Amino acid sequence: MKVDVKRLAKLARIRISEEQEVRYEQQMQDIIEMVEKLPPLESRDSLVDPDHPMTLRKDVPSAPYKRDDILKNAPQVQAGCVVVPKVIE
Amino acid sequence: MELYNQTAASLAKMLQNKECSSVEATQSVLDRIAAVEDTVGAFVTVTGEEALRRAKEIDDRRAAGEELPPLAGVPVAIKDNICTKDVKTTCSSKMLENFVPPYNATVMERLNREGTVMVGKLNMDEFAMGSSCETSYFKKTKNPHNPEYVPGGSSGGSAAAVAAGEAFVSLGSDTGGSIRLPASYCGVIGLKPTYGSVSRYGLVAFASSLDQIGPFGRCVADVAMTYSAICGHDPYDATSANRAYPQFTVGGAGDMKGKVIGIPKEYFGLGVSAEVHDRVMKAAELFEKNGAVLKEVSLPSTPYALSAYYIISSAEASSNLARFDGVKYGYRTPEFENLTDLYEKTRSEGFGDEVKRRILLGTFVLSSGYYDAYYKRAKLLQKQIQQEFSETFSSCDLLLTPTGTDTAFRLGEKESDPLSMYANDICTVTVNIAGLPAISVPCGNAANGLPVGMQLIAPKFEEQRLFTAAGCYEALTEQPLCPVASL
Amino acid sequence: MNYEMVIGLEVHAELSTETKIYCSCKNEFGFEVNTRCCPICTGMPGTLPTLNEKVVEYAVKMGCALHCDINQVCKQDRKNYFYPDLPKAYQISQFDIPLCEHGYVDVLVDGKEKRIGVTRIHIEEDAGKLLHNDSFAGSLVDFNRCGVPLIEIVSEPDMRSPQEAKAYLETIRSILQYLDISDCKMQEGSIRCDVNVSVMKAGSNEFGTRCEMKNVNSFSGAVRAIEYEAKRQIEVLEAGGVIEQETRKWDDAKGESIPLRSKEDAQDYRYFPEPDLQTIVLTDEFVENIRASIPELPNVKVARYLRDYGLQQIDAEQLADDPQKAALFEEVLAEKKCTPKSVCNWILGDIAKLMNEKNCTLADLSIKASSLASLLSMIESGAISNAIGKKVFDLMQESDKSPEEIVKENGFAQISDEGALLEIVKTVLTANEKSVSDYRGGKTNALGFLVGQCMKASKGKGNPAKMKELLLSMIKEA
Structure with a gap:
């Protein structure tokens, strides 16, 4: 099977060079071959684990965080918001 | 003997008896760091000033007559993927080079409550992806027993710091062997706890369903003490187990009498070197001589575990690392034309090769049309492996295997060959897949002078069995198990 | 050629819980940017989600109200995509096992009942908000809305006209309000919908290719969007063209939709089970307690008022829309002293007017059902005139005397001698x-x-x- 590394890179928002593309493709091919040796398993089972039910959180608010603490690591901040290039959808 | 040479347990006693102060112990460790760090390179950040301030505070509290927990005043170091409030947490990545968390990981809250003194943050493979500590963006940590060799990874800094006397105990994280492999390579003890026993809140996620924080130490008591301080239910981690934990004790020479140790045959093939095989079997014989029963067992799905591991861990990583996009925190590419350009350049420049490779693999196994064949199949295989382990544990108390297939390798030796690098993890990944606790304990040196590690595996939440067996082995060996490396 | 429309709707409703779905930040609208968020909802490295039990309770409530099967064992999944308003770059949602599925709701269209299938209801987190300003070259991100709990209610493609779609939307909204689980404020975006439309030849059983329309911000907008889209598709077909499956964006101001993305470049969301959360397991008791707590719903009430009391649909809806009015209506009737028509007229007329004047709820007026019943019975029997009745009603507000006492004390009794x-x-x-x-x-x-x-x-x-x-x-x- 051929891996479309370009498409994957686009999905993952990673830009790769031609040289990297060839290298990654080979390396992923190897890994995929390894993975394809997995035994076939009934895949109708769903991925739930009722033996380990989750404890839910009570709906009780906690004290708010300071905005400065939330934004202090942001590369660009303006008017109390993080800034991104203009997006219109 | 210099203070840094003590174990945490003996230092704790000295502190309690006021034979020394925390400031003295901390200063001793900081001096040691200053002396050997150029060679070892275990730290990304050393927080010396803050550590001395903190040590003084503990000393003052003790002087005031306050009853303090056992680890109070003991210098510790923390892997750099565990969030520390107001102290940089980089994951050894360019992406988070300047990231300062506004909050503490739960384990940090617990260590702080315990009164430990953090001396710094430790180097690792970038985002914990690697087995050699060579994928760090900042530096390559060296094996303190021979600086031409890798310390193992991904928690290479955590193992090297403890082995070199740069910290009494440290915390690392283990997704597929990242605590046990470097512990084995550096000749220290490393515990990968049961999944769900230590909160992951504040651990920068690699593979959420496999990651677990655990301690390193130079004796079993140090590891048990540190584990005891960090384990327990955390309402901030929905996968954390809500249960009570016992008071842990360290086993003595006679404590393995009548215990059944399973030797899973699949773990002694798989490219395990003759020397490692030999060392681990010698340890098994020592247990046997002291009353334990050895039993050959089989875990037939083992050969598939590595594949399942790479599928699950990469899939989760591809999603967990998507948030690093140059918008909210971390690296942002200096020039960009639009949003997509910002995303792509930031991520391409901010992540190293290994991280990108795993993100792409993870993206692949989750992508439309492949999910069932890869991710879902791996998750179902995971159930099967868990089942096999629980059946095996019905007839034995513990399992004994090698930790790594060999001793540490030379820096650069496997960098260009990911598959052979991945093969190092073969003995350790099944434990993560099954969510079990396991400990790596040094069991002698190979001919090259480097330590060999054995792995003890217990059923879920049976860490006590590991401390019993490891403690027994420690008591039976004449030489100190984990001497501080002479540098 | 005659065509029939086939319409399916996806309604997103924000739940009015105290806290967000995965963290303990307050779930509040209208505060200063980035002051209702924490490391968890802004996706800081290392943080983990914890599921709010009220969100599960509210979603199950809606599921029971819409006659759904409740999946007592279910999970949450990650939907992966990059967008600045989604700080983790994935949305925690539910993929293959929603909390509720296979339900239905009966709606009234022109006095006739129509049953609309409900495919599923699942829980998920809302995204933040992008703010744009003409004077500024970039966009600003406000994370306050990140992690606000949502339920997504997906209908079967059972609607055949914009009127049916509107009736469905209004019914869903009134149920959400009745259950007190969502504010349903369209202007605050607390209820939104996506519209799926296709057309098929009248009498055919084979659905045409559907298009999805996003950005529909009002129920009347939904009607316009459906009408526009059906017309567009019919024109394409009549001209011999084919409909491409695509997502379109509705522009209500212009009254038109434009293509957003085609099926080919549909996003690959790479859903997989959220590893940070364990399986949701609901006990029978939990579900049954919720089921038992559900009152008669407005759509069912309206149908009953039409059937049993002969009310007009518009009156019945007005009564049923306000649980307090509906309760008073039924309590007065239970006294068996007066006709449904007169009770209805009084509640929707004089009482509603009084509520308006005083700007208060029915509960604030503290009207006793027995007193109102006596008053109406005096009017109906001719003991007092309607005009006097209003005076008596006003006086009832000022004292706790019975209407009989008031009539007697004031000599209001109608002279029929x-x-x-x-x-x-x-x-x-x-x-x-x-x-x-x-x-x-x-x-x-x-x-x-x-x-x-x-x-x-x-x-x-x-x-x-x-x-x-x-x-x-x-x-x-x-």
């Missing part, structure tokens, strides 16, 4: 001879004036019908 009325009529006739001759001369409206004079003379208490009768007979006699 013929002897007493005859005296009044005689006096009026004597004083208004001109009007009497006018009436005889053919000016029939003079009678109304005379009745009015009688009412005035009786201080409003004379039975108008009887007085009119007496007037007529006396005029004829003379």
